[in-house]
Amino acid sequence: MDQEQLAICQWLDNNQHRAVKLLQKLVEQPSTQGNEASAQAIVLEKCRQIGLEIDIWEPGGKKLKSHRHFYSTRSNFKESPNIAAVLKGSGGGKSLIFNGHIDVVPEGDLEQWDREPFFPKLENGNVYGRGTSDMKGGNVSMLMALEAISRCQTSIKGDIIFQSVIEEESGGAGTLDAILRGWEADAAIIPEPTNMKIFPKQQGSMWFKVIVHGKSAHGGTRYEGVSAIEKAMMVMNHIRELEKVRNDRITDPLYASTPIPIPINIGKITGGNWPSSVPDRVILEGRCGVAPNEQMEEVQQEMQEYLERLAGFDPWFADHPAELQWYGARWLPNELEPDHLLIDCLVQSFKEVTGEQPVMEASPWGTDAGMISAAGSIPSIVFGPGITETAHHPNEYIPVKNVIQAAKVMALFALKWCRTSKGESN
Amino acid sequence: MDQEQLAICQWLDNNQHRAVKLLQKLVEQPSTQGNEASAQAIVLEKCRQIGLEIDIWEPGGKKLKSHRHFYSTRSNFKESPNIAAVLKGSGGGKSLIFNGHIDVVPEGDLEQWDREPFFPKLENGNVYGRGTSDMKGGNVSMLMALEAISRCQTSIKGDIIFQSVIEEESGGAGTLDAILRGWEADAAIIPEPTNMKIFPKQQGSMWFKVIVHGKSAHGGTRYEGVSAIEKAMMVMNHIRELEKVRNDRITDPLYASTPIPIPINIGKITGGNWPSSVPDRVILEGRCGVAPNEQMEEVQQEMQEYLERLAGFDPWFADHPAELQWYGARWLPNELEPDHLLIDCLVQSFKEVTGEQPVMEASPWGTDAGMISAAGSIPSIVFGPGITETAHHPNEYIPVKNVIQAAKVMALFALKWCRTSKGESN
DSSP, rough: OHHHHHHHHHHHHHTTTHHHHHHHHHHHHOOOOOOOOHHHHHHHHHHHHHHHHEEEEOOOOOOHHTTTOOOOSOOTTTOOOOEEEOOOSSSBBBOOOEEEEBBBBOOGGGGGSSSSSTSSSEEEEEEEETTTIIIIIIHHHHHHHHHHHHHOOOOOSSOOOEEESGGGTSHHHHHHHHHHTTTOOEEEEESOOHHHHEEEEEEEEEEEEEEEBBOOGGGGGGSSSSHHHHHHHHHHHHHHHHHHHHHHHHHHOGTOOSSSSEEEEEEEEEOOOTTBBBOEEEEEEEEEEEEEOOOOOHHHHHHHHHHHHHHHHHHHHSSOOOEEEEEEEOOOEEEEOTTTTTHHHHHHHHHHHHHSOOOEEESOOOHHHHHHHHHHOOOEEOOOOOOGGTTTTOOEEHHHHHHHHHHHHHHHHHHHHHHTTSSOOO | HHHHHHHHHHHHHHHHHHHHHHHOOOOOOOBBBTTHHHHHHHHHHHHHHHEEEEEOOOOOOHHHHTTTTOSSSSOOOOOOHHHHEEEOOOSOOOOOOEEEEBBBBOOOOOOOOOTTTTSSSEEEEEEEETTTTIIHHHHHHHHHHHHHHHHHOOOSSSSSEEEEEEEEETTHHHHHHHHHHHOOOOOOOEEOTTTOOOEEOOOOEEEEEEEEEEEEBBBGGGGGSBBBBHHHHHHHHHHHHHHHHHTTTTGGGGGGOSSSOOEEEEEEEEOSSSBOOOOEEEEEEEEEEEETTTTTTHHHHHHHHHHTTTHOOOOOHHHHOOEEEEEEEEEOOOOOOOOEEEEEHHHHHHHHSSHHHHOEEESSOOHEEEEHHHOOOOEEEEEEEOOOGTTTTTEEEEEEHHHHHHHHHOOOOHHHHHHSBTTTTT
């Protein structure tokens, strides 16, 4: 590390207590969907203190809602602002987006928490609470990195655009609106909880329903009916085969340690309404993983065609086809070419900070990187301090050490990237 | 037929319009569970007109509720009276119970009815409406048979006890309470809708739940969880095998034309709560058929032991056994010895009225015959005018011809039975 890098890392180490304080303040705000405003107010104040140029707005409008990648369960985003805040460069360098979402998933069953989810405590070097890992800890890493760059009076050429967005947990409308508002850059980094691994690729996903038909009859003469539950078992076995076919195609070494790179999960089943009747309708609901290099439409098409083959195995399905519907949330996949400068810069910075080679993997879940790449054509990468396994779970936490280390990596990375000339090849 | 028999049959033919009228009045009262009083008032008036000795009471009390065969969804039977009404014999003869239930199942989806379910119309020789076949038509046959015997001044030795009971569709508490009140006899006949077939044996049934456990995980890493839906598929296949084992034991010729004499029906499945999560709990609900010669407890025991074997096929079940629960309604099975005098008398009467040999079968569903036989030790048989296939269905109907013919068979049968000396061997 050079003197400048050392100064930044030193500053971050010296200000660890401020990072913890900021994280605690953010986690104290239960910023579940529709309740993001008070957490955004804290972000805003921090951006102001750092001296960033601030844009704050409520997503919405026809352009957003008619966009092919728009999905939301909400009809409007009133009182759920997005924030973009810029650390201006001197010009001529590559620009960079630091993107993090402010929304958190609900705390779930309180019985399963050992601590209050929205009263974040620092214990044994970890901060506990809903959203610590996913991903307010990552947001704090970004803000601290920006502050370190600013306080150390380090010069950059390209701008760094910090984004605190809504709706990531519900389909990415916040990030999509930031893109539509014109917030673009030459690259984006998203500190989702990767356990300090680097994810140049991410799995996408879509929700689906399969409606399976049967024929009702009295249970005492069940042979006069056709059980939709039994037919649903055939459908599920068939979907298992499709999952195998789809995963056999995946040869990317980034998935080498993943048992099923793009799973198809059946998460819910409901069928029948009376113990003594043969059930005539079952609904399966699930999540279909999408490979980094796949288009959503081609995945839908493949599953549709695969389900149609059921008619060949069982004539029942010829007359009563299983109905496939795509509904609800979807997350776009993402991939970077293996030799992209973004990866190289991030790996270098990671090694400088930790002295170790980073672990590179493809993630088993989607992030806003898919949206940024698909809707904004911005190369995106995911790397963050959170603990993957605790995200969306009771007793979510994040090690403070990770938050600071990720901040160092991101600051050093930003210096490298934003000092590279705009025209320089990726 | 002798003169006396001819006179009775003639009287019934001449009074067909009165049978239709009575049936219509009964069907006009939607006597679903808890709403039986107005239909019972019509029964009561008819019994009074015939000149029967009437007992009317509301079931209840500790003896009923603590009985091992008691089951009901109700906490009390206020305003839901039972009726027993006696045509007294001269003494010394075998007594007979004519048992019919006054409760009907709800009309269900009105969209599927071509006619109003509780405005019974006579069309093309059929009366249409909820409860026509199951079993107000059968009740009318009994009342008309009693009236014919009475009007024709035919002498009998044993008493005929007509019963109009509640709760058959919900577990048999009405008939159980009639037994506990002391209404006993040497035989019982129940005119449930058998399509004019004779059922000396009936399948019983019980409802069960199986709770299947899994382990939750995110759908993107579904291999870290255990799908309760997949485990439920194993449980269902295992139950299918149990059904085969149980049915392979049935060699009774009365079941010769029945594909699966005692089916196990899975009627309902619910599991999981989120498309993107591996489901950790599935509940199967079903109906287990009970053979005429089986005890409920031994069937429960067999299923419990069979489910425990799952641990041998999949160690998951050793640590997370599928939990079997018996709940809700149950109907006791019933069987008569093939050479019982009751069968012989009924077959003879059927042949005298129709000139044909009756079809003998074992029914695929339970009736109060199971309760009468188990709780009252009274030999019971089922034979009635209703159309099996329309019971519990939209557009339920009954042919008037069947109602009159069943009345003739029952009247002639009652004469034979009640003139047999009390001591005469079955």
